[in-house]
Amino acid sequence: MRHLRLLCAIADTGSLHKAARQLGLAQPSLSNQLLRIERALGAQLFVRARTGCRPTPLGLAVLSRARPLVAEFAAIVTETRAAAARAAGGYQLRIGATASRAIPGWLRLLRARGPDCEPALQMNVSASALLGMVAAGRLDMAFVHEVEGSPLRIPPGLCLRVLVEREPQFVTLSADHPAAAQPEVSLADLAGDRWMVDSTVDGEWEGLSRVLRAAGLHSEMLHGDYLTAYSLAATGEVVTVSQPTAHPRPDLAIRPLKGDPLGVRLLLAARTEPELDEVYPELEKAYWAVAAEAPAYREWLKRARLSGTAQEGNDAQLSRSTM
The missing domain is CATH 3.40.190.10 (Periplasmic binding protein-like II)
Structure with missing residues (x-):
C-alpha cells in the first residue's frame, strides 16, 4: 500500500521533489523506491524530464488500479481508528x-x-x-x-x-514607509521595494510574481519565512504579503492593495x-472573530459591502462577530 501511495503522489504532483515533500520523504529515498517498484514490475511507470514526471501508458494503467485501492484502504484506517477512539470514550x-x-x-x-x-x-x-x-x-x-x-x-x-x-491578501510594510499613510497601497508605490515571500508555501511565489509582472514591475523578490519577513519589514528592508487577519503591530502597517490583485x-x-x-x-465562527479584530480587514469588508462586492454572508458573519 505504501508503494501505491507513492505512485499516486508522483502522478498527482507531477514531480519527484513535490511528491517527496508531500509524503515526508527525502527525494533520493523516493527515487530509489520508485526504481525498485519499476524493477519489480519490469517496466517504466514514469517518464522523467526536466519539466517533471508523467506516467507512461503502463503507468496510467497501474494508477487506475492503485487509486481506488489507496482510497479504500485510507477509509478503512480512518473509520477503524475513529470507532476505536469512540469506544475508548x-x-x-x-x-x-x-x-x-x-x-x-x-x-x-x-x-x-x-x-x-x-x-x-x-x-x-x-x-x-x-x-x-x-x-x-x-x-x-x-x-x-x-x-x-x-x-x-x-x-x-x-x-x-x-x-x-x-480572501484578499494585504501588504505589510514599515509603519514609517511613505505608502503607509494611505488606507490602500498601490503596487506602483512599492516599485522601489524588495519583496520577501516564503517560496515553500504552495503557489505564493508564483502568485506574487504574476501580480508584479501584470503591474509592469520587476521588483526583487527574496525567499524567507514570514516571521523573518515581518522583522525585516519593520525596519524597512522589505515589504511582504500578509493575510488580512494579521495582528496589528506598532512598527508595521498592514494595508490592502489597491484593486485587490492577489487573493x-x-x-x-x-x-x-x-x-x-x-x-x-x-x-x-473563529475565522470571523479574528476578522473583526483586524482593523484593516474590518474596514476592507465594510467598503466591499458598500460597493456591493462583498461575498454573500461575509457581512452578516462580521456583524455577528462584533456584537
Whole structure:
C-alpha cells in the first residue's frame, strides 16, 4: 500500500521533489523506491524530464488500479481508528492546517465541547501535502488556502467546504514607509521595494510574481519565512504579503492593495461530508472573530459591502462577530 501511495503522489504532483515533500520523504529515498517498484514490475511507470514526471501508458494503467485501492484502504484506517477512539470514550480529531490566525480560536471552540473531543494539530506550509495526508487517512481534515492562479491538486475522494471564496491578501510594510499613510497601497508605490515571500508555501511565489509582472514591475523578490519577513519589514528592508487577519503591530502597517490583485481561497477538506459538518461551524465562527479584530480587514469588508462586492454572508458573519 505504501508503494501505491507513492505512485499516486508522483502522478498527482507531477514531480519527484513535490511528491517527496508531500509524503515526508527525502527525494533520493523516493527515487530509489520508485526504481525498485519499476524493477519489480519490469517496466517504466514514469517518464522523467526536466519539466517533471508523467506516467507512461503502463503507468496510467497501474494508477487506475492503485487509486481506488489507496482510497479504500485510507477509509478503512480512518473509520477503524475513529470507532476505536469512540469506544475508548474519546475521539482525537487530527487536524492539519496552513498558517491562519483562526486556528487557536477554532481549537478552543472544539475543546469546549467537552473531554470527548480533543483536537491534535499538525501545521505544514504545503497545502498539497496536508490534502494528501487527509486522502491517505493520516489526518481527519485540513484547513488550507489556495493561491489564486495556482490551483491545488485535490486528491480524488475528498470533500471540500469553502470558508471564504476569495480572501484578499494585504501588504505589510514599515509603519514609517511613505505608502503607509494611505488606507490602500498601490503596487506602483512599492516599485522601489524588495519583496520577501516564503517560496515553500504552495503557489505564493508564483502568485506574487504574476501580480508584479501584470503591474509592469520587476521588483526583487527574496525567499524567507514570514516571521523573518515581518522583522525585516519593520525596519524597512522589505515589504511582504500578509493575510488580512494579521495582528496589528506598532512598527508595521498592514494595508490592502489597491484593486485587490492577489487573493486566496480558504478551504476545509475531509473524507466525508459529516466530518466537515462536525467542525465547520466552529471554524467559521473563529475565522470571523479574528476578522473583526483586524482593523484593516474590518474596514476592507465594510467598503466591499458598500460597493456591493462583498461575498454573500461575509457581512452578516462580521456583524455577528462584533456584537
